[in-house]
Amino acid sequence: MAIAFKEETFRDDFTFSNSPEAIRRFPFPFHEDSYMYSVNLEQHVPVRPENTTRSLPDTVFDKTFDVDEHYVAEMKDRELVLAEDPLRCQSLPHMTLAGWDLLELIMTAKAAEYPDLFELHRDGDHWHWINRPLGIEQKFVFMDETTLPYGPMEYITRQTQGDFALLDQRDDNLWMDAGMVTTQADWSLDFDIGMNFFEWHAPVPKAHEMGIFVRALKFLLNIRQGSPARRLNWTLTVNPLLDTSPENYHKWGVQRATLTPENLGQKLHLRVELQTFFRLPRSNALVFPIRCYMISFQDLVTEPKWGRRMHRVIRDLPDELADYKGITRNRELILDWLSHYDDGAPTSPGAWADER
Amino acid sequence: MSGGGKIPVTVTEVVRVNELIKRFKFERSDGGLLPTFSGGAHTVVEMQDYGTSRLNPYSLMSDPADTSAYTISVRRDDEGRGGSLFMHRHVRPGMEMSISNPVNLFPLDLRARKHLMIAGGIGITPFMGQIAQLSAISGRFELHYAARNPALAAYASELSARYPRQVHLYFDDYDQRIDLQGLLDGQPLGTHLYVCGPKGMIAWVRNTAEAAGWPREAVHHEEFLAPPSGKPFEVKLAVSNKVIQVGEHQSLLEAIEAAGVDAPYLCRGGCCGQCETDVIDYDGTFLHNDHWLSEEQHAGGKKIMPCVSRFEGKTLVLDR
Amino acid sequence: MSKSVLEPSIPSRPVYGELAPRSGKAHLFIADAEGAEAILDMAKTAPDGFFARAHIIYIPKATGERYLERLESLDPGQLYFGPSYEAALPRLRRTLADAHMGLQVYLAGTEGLMGRAMQEATEAGIPHTAIQSEHRGSTARRVQCVHCKGITEEVTTDPFQCSHCGLHLFVRDHYSRRLAAFMGVCIDAEDPGDIPEPVERFT
Incomplete structure (x- = not known):
């Protein structure tokens, strides 16, 4: 199946939009009418919707690294972010090996799962990589940094959607010692690099007291080669802005004040992160890809179940969580808008859209 | 899910290393490549011992970069519950077995300025993979390996031939002992210490390092306990x-x-x-x-x- | 000045303890101002001969010569009095470069000093958890502006104005050991010009 890559922007004139196909496969994160933290980790394997008879051509969970219609545009946006601020991509010296692990994981997965888009030819350590959508062809020597234009992590993550954190595992903890972070929900790699699992999650309210991170860490430390895991996280963003970084908050923060009842459906986006975790073979590190999917509220409510449920989730969200997700200032406005799409009817279990 | 995916393998080589140790080589039964692993990793070998299913962990001792085969070394334990005896008596080239994906509970700390390794007896095996990995990236290491005598010091001659400046051997029968205190004393900041061997040796190394003011995070050990027998x-x-x-x-x-x-x-x-x-x-x-x-x-x-x-x-x- | 009691906070905010003598080959102290008191208090429980293998790097700041004699009376192997942390840095780096495993590091005084000395010690290969620290004296903070990356020293108010780019920043408790700094974030990003009166939070 050929993907029609879109020409669109995630800044200035914000021409980003989802095709009907992309709306249909959107990873709606709420499996019930309310939201609270949980250790919602599961094996990262393709799933078929259980609670619907609806036939989906594909889901975002089918491939190791999902490639969609926004691929080329997202990679252009990443290039712009990095040109402006190279600190968004950093790797502490001991993480180079993990970078090679990641490069191998992504290249082999993409070449196997999207043979029409990517090719990898290996002759011992001499590798030949072809990336058709981005028009890249590279011959290089595996594990020889001098044969690539960037370090291995930067090289491959300039060609892969989503942010990437490389986590070193030692002393029964995970340490964020490298990453490519340009599509983040308001956290700074430059500030957090070198922190352990509890430290970089320090600003998250409530979850520490609930013991969420202790349990999640235990699960993640035991992730094995060949058995990746995943979870979804979410927030709301005004305008389809991929780079909601703390670094640029003084520039984009003001956009939060531009919501009106008239423009909300078009401007406000549900932002979902598909977070996956893979054990890397040579370094014994974990890679933590954080893939961002966005959908405007006007597109979201085209699925009646999602509209109803979104209203109930925002309505019942504890204040601390609303604050943390940056929703507080617009909460009343959002609820008012969403209430028109909630007739009070019960919703079916699970996150998948209903058959129509 | 227990143990992750199993990998069907064929035994392609069984070598008697010395009177106590045999080495086994596994290749994928479907002819493909095995997963890459990191130095210090182990695999769990599943044995069908005439009605009893046994699952024993063994350190991978081949070069982690070589994915065509895995090798392990098994020390025969005549008093044990039978896993090592099964490997020694019944496993032959050509046999089909299954092993787990590699798991590493004894990884190198890649930030270390220097890796100081202390091995006792069969405890040498995880260091074989680690040394192969380190020498490929020009990592700085030093191995101190103690065994009863040269005949029982598996792989000692290969190691010292290949890394004459880094490998130091000690034989109990010759009354040779590691001068641990002196060894720990001179190590530069950023050195990490690794020990694998008998229980007594691990405790000795950890206690000596602690008394010398070594941080807990810089001292790593691996000790597989065999499940003890007991009353039903x-x-x-x-x-x-x-x-x-x-x-x-x-x-x-x-x-x-x-x-x-x-x-x-x-x-x-x-x-x-x-x-x-x-x-x-x-x-x-x-x-x-x-x-x-x-x-x-x-x-x-x-x-x-x-x-x-x-x-x-x-x-x-x-x-x- | 008595021991500092800092309010409980989020898990990235450093916590400080009380210095205690540990076994080790050599002992390196880095302290500023009232941090000298932490060393003197610890000395009461130190075994005989402990300070013979100690190197004390001390920056008195406004305390002048107040602790000089008492530190000298510990009879440390090496004692350095310096005008500033920057002036002491080459000496600290030289000491760490030649040190062996078993070196114990003790930090005492202000957060800024301890954070920066911690940077050097961890960079040299000592795990941060193996480094002892005790807070004494000022609670002024070292804060990095997340926008321009400039670090402002001795921040006492919240919000404050970044000494590099001039943005008005509120001070978070989120702390980076690598930068030895708290995070400062623009306070009027959503409502430009709406800047609350600065409050003296760190003294």
């Missing part, structure tokens, strides 16, 4: 609603698995924490043998590590 006992598994018998030479984890109940595990040696199980009710005495639970937890009667720990008494009910 009965266990009720509450979730699966089964009553099972644990045999004299069987571990509690093996008995749970034999009853068809899926239980998580990684190391099967009391150190990774994966098989930690809640105790619902008991009347008797726990025989805790793991390194995972704290002393308070051992005394608390609420947790057990079924891979190595046992029980004596009237009733034991587990949350499985």
Whole structure:
């Protein structure tokens, strides 16, 4: 199946939009009418919707690294972010090996799962990589940094959607010692690099007291080669802005004040992160890809179940969580808008859209 | 899910290394490549020992960059429960077996300025993979390897031929001892210390390092406990609603698995924490043998590590 | 000045303890101002001969010569009095470069000093958890502006104005050991010009 890559922007004139196909496969994160933290980790394997008879051509969970219609545009946006601020991509010296692990994981997965888009030819350590959508062809020597234009992590993550954190595992903890972070929900790699699992999650309210991170860490430390895991996280963003970084908050923060009842459906986006975790073979590190999917509220409510449920989730969200997700200032406005799409009817279990 | 995916392999080589140790080579039965691993990793080998299924962890000692085959070395334990005896007596080239994906509970700390390795006897095996990995990236290491005598010092001559400046050998029969205090004294900041060998050696190295002011995070050890034998006992598994018998030479984890109940595990040696199980009710005495639970937890009667720990008494009910 | 009691906070915010003598080959102290008191208090429980293998790097700041004699009376192997942390840095780096495993590091005084010395010690290969620290004296903070990356020293008010780019920043408790700094974030990003009166929070 050929993907029609879109020409669109995630800044200035914000021409980003989802095709009907992309709306249909959107990873709606709420499996019930309310939201609270949980250790919602599961094996990262393709799933078929259980609670619907609806036939989906594909889901975002089918491939190791999902490639969609926004691929080329997202990679252009990443290039712009990095040109402006190279600190968004950093790797502490001991993480180079993990970078090679990641490069191998992504290249082999993409070449196997999207043979029409990517090719990898290996002759011992001499590798030949072809990336058709981005028009890249590279011959290089595996594990020889001098044969690539960037370090291995930067090289491959300039060609892969989503942010990437490389986590070193030692002393029964995970340490964020490298990453490519340009599509983040308001956290700074430059500030957090070198922190352990509890430290970089320090600003998250409530979850520490609930013991969420202790349990999640235990699960993640035991992730094995060949058995990746995943979870979804979410927030709301005004305008389809991929780079909601703390670094640029003084520039984009003001956009939060531009919501009106008239423009909300078009401007406000549900932002979902598909977070996956893979054990890397040579370094014994974990890679933590954080893939961002966005959908405007006007597109979201085209699925009646999602509209109803979104209203109930925002309505019942504890204040601390609303604050943390940056929703507080617009909460009343959002609820008012969403209430028109909630007739009070019960919703079916699970996150998948209903058959129509 | 226990143990991750299994990999069907064929034994392609069995070599007698010395009177106690045999080396086994595994290749994928489907002819493909095995997963890359990191130095210090182990695999769990599944043995079908005439009705008893055994799962023993062994360190991978081949070059981690070579994915065409894995090799392990097995020391024969005549007093043990039979896993090593099965490997020594029955495993022949051509045999089909299955092994787990590699798991590393003894990884190198890649930030180290220098890696100082101390091996005793069969404890040399995880260092073989680590040294191969380090020499490929020009890592700085030093190995101090103690064995009873040259004949029993597996791979010692190969190692010292290949790394004459980094490898130091010590033989008990010649009254040679590692001058640990002196060795630890001169190490530059940023050195990491690794030890694998008999229980007594691990304790000696860890205690000496602690007294010399080495940080806990810079001292790494790996010790696979073989599950000890003991008196048979009965266990009720509450979730699966089964009553099972644990045999004299069987571990509690093996008995749970034999009853068809899926239980998580990684190391099967009391150190990774994966098989930690809640105790619902008991009347008797726990025989805790793991390194995972704290002393308070051992005394608390609420947790057990079924891979190595046992029980004596009237009733034991587990949350499985 | 008595021991500092800092309010409980989020898990990235450093916590400080009380210095205690540990076994080790050599002992390196880095302290500023009232941090000298932590060393003097610890000395009461130190075994005989402990300070013979100690190197004390001390920056008195406004305390002048107040602790000089008492530190000298510990008879440390090496004692350095310096005008500033920057002036002491080459000496600290030289000391760490030649040190062996078993070196114990003790930090005492202000957060800024301890954080920066911690940077050097961890960079040299000592795990941060193996480094002892005790807070004494000022609670002024070292804060990095997340926007321009400039670090402002001795921040006492919240919000404050970044000494590099001039943005008005509120001070978070989120702390980076690598930068030895708290995070400062623009306070009027959503409502430009709406800047609350600065409050003296760190003294």
